[in-house]
Amino acid sequence: MAKLLTDRILEHLGARGETNLLDLADEFQEDHQKIVGAAKSLETVDGLIVVKPISKKKWELTDEGRHIIEHGSHEAVVYNAVPDEGIPQAKLVKSSPYAKVGFSKAMVTGWIELDKSGDVPIVRKKVPSIVDVVQTHLKNLSSVPENIKAEYKKRKLLQEVVIKSMRLEKGPNFSTKIEKLEADLTSDLLVNGTWKDKKFKPYNFEALGAPLPIGHLHPLLKVRHEFRKIFLEMGFTEMETNNYVENSFWNFDALFQPQQHPARDAHDTFFISEPRISTKFPMEYLERVKTVHSKGAYGSQGYRYDWKLEEAQKNLLRTHTTSNSARMLYKLMEKVEGVIADYNLTLGNLIGTLYEFFSKLGITQLQFKPAYNPYTEPSMEIFCFHNGLEKWIEIGNSGMFRPEMILPMNLPPDVNVIAWGLSLERPTMIKYGLNNIRDLVGPKVDMEMVHNNPLCRLEKTSRMTRLQWKTRQHEEKSVKTQSNQETKIKQVAEHPSEKPKFVRQQLVIFCDPQYPISFILSFIRVVAPYFRVSLSTHVHSTVTNFPKKLAGFGSLYFSKGANVDISFTVIWKPIGLDPIMVLPGMHRILGMVNIARYLNRLVEQVDTNVLKYETNGPLYASKIDFYLDKIHYALHDSDRVLPMHMYKTSCYIMGKDISIIDLILENIDKCQIREKM
Numbered sequence: 023m024a025k026l027l028t029d030r031i032l033e034h035l036g037a038r039g040e041t042n043l044l045d046l047a048d049e050f051q052e053d054h055q056k057i058v059g060a061a062k063s064l065e066t067v068d069g070l071i072v073v074k075p076i077s078k079k080k081w082e083l084t085d086e087g088r089h090i091i092e093h094g095s096h097e098a099v100v101y102n103a104v105p106d107e108g109i110p111q112a113k114l115v116k117s118s119p120y121a122k123v124g125f126s127k128a129m130v131t132g133w134i135e136l137d138k139s140g141d142v143p144i145v146r147k148k149v150p151s152i153v154d155v156v157q158t159h160l161k162n163l164s165s166v167p168e169n170i171k172a173e174y175k176k177r178k179l180l181q182e183v184v185i186k187s188m189r190l191e192k193g194p195n196f197s198t199k200i201e202k203l204e205a206d207l208t209s210d211l212l213v214n215g216t217w218k219d220k221k222f223k224p225y226n227f228e229a230l231g232a233p234l235p236i237g238h239l240h241p242l243l244k245v246r247h248e249f250r251k252i253f254l255e256m257g258f259t260e261m262e263t264n265n266y267v268e269n270s271f272w273n274f275d276a277l278f279q280p281q282q283h284p285a286r287d288a289h290d291t292f293f294i295s296e297p298r299i300s301t302k303f304p305m306e307y308l309e310r311v312k313t314v315h316s317k318g319a320y321g322s323q324g325y326r327y328d329w330k331l332e333e334a335q336k337n338l339l340r341t342h343t344t345s346n347s348a349r350m351l352y353k354l355m356e357k358v359e360g361v362i363a364d365y366n367l368t369l370g371n372l373i374g375t376l377y378e379f380f381s382k383l384g385i386t387q388l389q390f391k392p393a394y395n396p397y398t399e400p401s402m403e404i405f406c407f408h409n410g411l412e413k414w415i416e417i418g419n420s421g422m423f424r425p426e427m428i429l430p431m432n433l434p435p436d437v438n439v440i441a442w443g444l445s446l447e448r449p450t451m452i453k454y455g456l457n458n459i460r461d462l463v464g465p466k467v468d469m470e471m472v473h474n475n476p477l478c479r480l481e482k483t484s485r486m487t488r489l490q491w492k493t494r495q496h497e498e499k500s501v502k503t504q505s506n507q508e509t510k511i512k513q514v515a516e517h518p519s520e521k522p523k524f525v526r527q528q529l530v531i532f533c534d535p536q537y538p539i540s541f542i543l544s545f546i547r548v549v550a551p552y553f554r555v556s557l558s559t560h561v562h563s564t565v566t567n568f569p570k571k572l573a574g575f576g577s578l579y580f581s582k583g584a585n586v587d588i589s590f591t592v593i594w595k596p597i598g599l600d601p602i603m604v605l606p607g608m609h610r611i612l613g614m615v616n617i618a619r620y621l622n623r624l625v626e627q628v629d630t631n632v633l634k635y636e637t638n639g640p641l642y643a644s645k646i647d648f649y650l651d652k653i654h655y656a657l658h659d660s661d662r663v664l665p666m667h668m669y670k671t672s673c674y675i676m677g678k679d680i681s682i683i684d685l686i687l688e689n690i691d692k693c694q695i696r697e698k699m
């Protein structure tokens with residue numbers, strides 16, 4: 023059947039020169055979708071036809087419109103229901119489904135009149151006969167002028183739908199007969215010599231490989247990986263959060279959450295029966311926590327209740343990871359996930375950090391709403407605009423830890439702590455264009471979606487504007503295409519990002535002269551044709567033995583001109599293996615690998631020809647990430663070495679293009695870190 027259809031289309035095209043599939047569907051009396059399928063299969067034959075997408079508006083009857091075609095317009099039905107002697111109004115309006123509308127229309131048109139002289143209002147015919155124009159119009163839409171159709175649209179008798187279709191033209195190799203191309207050079211073709219006359223199908227190098235029958239990562243895992251990378255890139259280090267059982271002291275008391283707080287009731291928290299209690303606490307700190315709760319301290323009047331150790335001892339299933347933040351803070355780590363402790367931090371630092379994090383995810387529409395947590399003041403819920411749902415949704419909670427919480431830990435009084443907790447599911451929904459969380463977690467998750475969804479590279483720059491999104495959703499609805507998750511996911515993933523404007527970068531790198539960050543020089547060498555880069559170096563006063571060989575480090579790129587795109591200032595300072603890159607503002611990036619990742623993303627935002635990373639597609643980027651992680655671990659863990667093929671390769675590690683990995687490996691050789699491994 024399909025073959026026959028393709029032949030018919032070709033014949034038609036041969037005779038007419040061009041055609042559109044909507045007309046063709048009418049002419050052939052075939053389903054439009056079938057014709058589209060046949061045209062698509064013809065499109066695959068090289069140069070046979072040219073296909074152009076078109077969209078056409080079409081008027082369609084609504085259910086009410088169809089009712090009129092069958093029974094007559096509402097006003098005509100009402101008119102016909104009025105007997106010559108008249109009928110009580112109350113009875114008339116019950117006589118048919120649309121009688122109320124019909125009654126007022128018939129009154130306005132002057133077909134009927136209302137006689138109120140008697141006890142009950144009586145409806146009588148005002149004209150001897152009528153012509154039901156509305157019904158005639160709806161029966162033959164093509165002859166109805168547009169302004170009247172618009173009128174019927176207002177009356178909800180007609181609706182306008184957009185139909186997407188295609189226009190066909192002859193291609194350069196047009197013919198009404200399709201010669202079947204050979205897909206394979208078989209031994210038969212060779213033996214009988216017919217290969218000489220056959221035409222062969224060209225190789226399709228764009229074809230996607232068959233999906234492997236292997237496990238696939240769920241979108242949440244991919245987004246979690248992305249979150250982790252961004253925080254690492256921003257200079258954070260990870261804390262362990264694998265203690266799912268916690269005691270009430272760290273989960274609540276340390277966070278200045280009073281013992282009567284409703285969240286501590288048995289119906290809000292799962293308490294553990296075995297072992298029921300914890301016994302080891304840092305006692306001095308515990309005493310200070312007790313004091314601030316029961317009597318007040320550090321300028322706070324506290325809650326003034328009888329604080330009980332037994333309540334703090336109760337074990338529970340951890341209700342949030344903020345308990346881990348409290349434990350880490352107590353150990354006075356400088357930076358931990360979700361928490362930054364530093365001198366004189368402000369709410370501005372918190373907002374700035376969150377903006378930076380989310381903008382790296384491609385989420386730039388954020389709002390903050392005042393909230394309440396027992397352990398933070400001020401507190402802010404974080405909202406983000408969901409294009410699909412067309413509303414702001416909460417994606418996290420944050421705040422500045424209260425002095426009553428941090429001062430008992432003996433942190434200096436001018437140290438402030440900003441902290442946040444983020445949802446993973448909601449940003450994932452935004453990224454994947456999902457409107458229902460049940461599509462992502464729970465029993466209704468479609469395994470096909472997990473299988474088919476793109477590797478998650480959250481868009482770094484612009485996202486679809488609200489208007490673009492709306493137009494797309496609208497088109498989707500009117501075209502009535504099936505809207506399963508897969509198409510939605512593809513649409514979001516395929517949406518091209520716009521290039522951002524490059525903002526001049528002033529980057530300061532603190533680096534130990536023992537472990538010189540030589541890869542920066544290779545990086546500059548490679549990007550120099552595309553960006554204006556300068557470098558200057560300084561030796562910090564704490565360096566006692568400055569190696570002579572570093573004296574001329576980067577001298578090739580010393581420049582006095584201020585007009586550069588990227589300026590590096592390297593400060594030699596004994597800080598150990600991991601260099602620290604400081605960005606304008608408070609952000610720091612720790613470690614050579616993370617610095618390299620940042621720089622690669624930076625240049626790629628502007629010029630995608632140099633040092634390909636994410637532009638070459640998700641698989642390529644993941645492979646680079648894989649090598650970056652390997653290098654990071656090899657640098658930090660004396661037991662691990664780089665796999666041999668990573669530095670024994672004769673060409674570039676990623677194949678035909680030079681990548682950031684090559685630049686790093688070149689320099690790992692130079693500074694001989696590898697020998698230390």
Ligand SMILES: N[C@@H](Cc1ccccc1)C(=O)O
Nearest residue numbers: 342344419420421441442443
């Ligand atoms: N504990 C909060 C998150 C949070 C962390 C730190 C500060 C403020 C809020 C929650 O689970 O929602």
